[in-house]
Amino acid sequence: MTHTARHRMLAGTAAGLLAASLGVAVASTATAAPRTGATSACTISTLPYPTDTYRADASVIDPSGRFVAGTALRIREDGNQYLLLTWDGQQLTETEAPGNGIDPVDVNESGIVIGNGWAENGIGRPWTYRAGKLEQLPVLPSTGIFVSAINKAGDIVGYGSDIVPGEFVALRWPAARPGTVEVLDAPLNAQPVGISPNGTIVGYAGPFGDWTSWVRRPNGKIKPLAVTGGGSTSLNAAAGHWAVGQAWLDGTSPAKVRWDVRDGSYTFLDQEMGLDDVNAKGVVVGGDRVARGSTSRVLPGSGERINIGARAISDTGTIVGFRNADRVTPVRWTGC
Template sequence: MSRSIESRVGGALTALGMSAVVLIAAAPATASAEAAAASPATVVRGQPGSACTVRPLAYPPDVYRADAEAIDPTGRFIAGTALRVEDTGNQELLLFWDRDRLTTLESPLLSSVADVNSSGVVVGNGWIDAQGRPWTYRDGVFTPLPVPPSRSAGATAINEAGDIIGVAEETATGNRRPLRWPAARPGTVETLDVPRTDPLPVAITQDGTIVGNGGDFARETAWVRRPDGRVADLTVPDARSTLVDSAAGHWAVGRAYLDGGYGINVRWDLRDRSWSRLADALELVTDVNAHGVVVGGDRIARGGTSRVLPGGTGGRAIADTGVVVGFRNDGRVIPMRWTGC
């Protein structure tokens, strides 16, 4: 489960040989990084009978910034990025947590993290020769994903089955082409049939339901594509535009823009496409779990009510267990984890 679409896609991507595999060395967390994870936790009252706890995640001590950006539905695997500033240039790092064990990785493919599933497969995007490329990471190996001939492409999400979705920008027209990398056919990519203008797939649920956005600028409409290929709009009455950011279970969350540009955060029930308004105190939405619990900015929301996530700046992703990951910025951006909130 991952953060909002704006930070998931890693730019222009070109087709490379699908068999290319980049092997990297995995560096374990240092003692200093482990000390960061063991820092005293902040505890406040969360849900009845629970304590809302926030604690820094381990991170390399020599980085300029570090961030936790995606978490799998079980809460076991977390993925993020860090930036190491060196005299020879900046180095992007992949941060991969298996429970509390941090692995720090380098790869020329790495630029951004899109998602991670409960098998520990991370998807993300990066750059090669000034052109981008989607990739997967598993068991110490970065593997470029195959892409069709295009100006650019990127991966946006992965589900529990291992199906990956994303988008390509067509060379001739610049139009978006929605893509799926099916787990049942490794090493292949297919174009999704989504009869919408410039369709951008955003999230894929466990049963293969896909949500995304499409349409002309400022008049975009969110959509849902069922596993059988049926596509329908996700709308809000009197809204001139709707955008979806994330989905899990039978829930999707996003924003509806009313006339005058006023926006409200909304949650759709994908079973019947009904909608409800989220708490106004929630300034933005970045993720939702299978129980419909929403995280965004410094708040977590359950329907029309929300509460502040203590001790942090931004929640990015939420597991089905309720664990939230994100970052704190008190002069240095560091990765955080909230439990029991």
């Protein structure tokens, strides 16, 4: 499970041109595995959270469904206090976050959480949370560095702005070399959104509004993710051999797409879907919906003046997000 997530973090202005033409992807259809066996009841429950906070939500879940991370805001007389919330099953840990906010973007099977924060000068600064400690990742001189995904091995990917003046540069923090960060060989203005267990990286690149999605194999070979007759494409999230994003077929309204990164084949998704996350089985969540195959269903928990939002999904099918019923609270869906 990687998301980005997480696209809300990666959205921004990109400048420049692709380093080279990426070609045209396979135009056949890839279908996510359907649910098999008896269908269980889809239920929503509230995760434990600090009751003295103004708001709290759940943002990410690891592929096994054990570890969850989110945020909370505690309002004090001397100023706001941002909290990182982490759950191991039902056990909650709260950690005070320095600065003006904190944004967890992924967590792996070892419970290592990664995310983004901001230095006092407003420059983006990424961090990790493991074994109860919140630590900053090493960075390069830039006007902002952000992380987007971590895999089972602990390899992290992200991007930085103005490491090369006027450009975005793809970055990797290799687990095998702790305390280091390296610039990836990737298309110009590349923004990775996911990294698989074997080190395959997916992302998008190019000037704002004219993006091209791509997949980078462990051997460094790069291929495009596109749609037949499509123009610009961008990605929101990736897991296993699946990636989800948009394709601007007519230059105006983007189509929702799920790609199989093994061969570039793809499926169009329900246009009502949000694209917050996808799991290794190709199940997509976003907004108030979950999609298996090309159809979607509304998740339970919403109502008159009650909003819900699905943020992330594990490979076991557990979904986490928020419910806003006069107060934003962290929730979990199962059996959906």
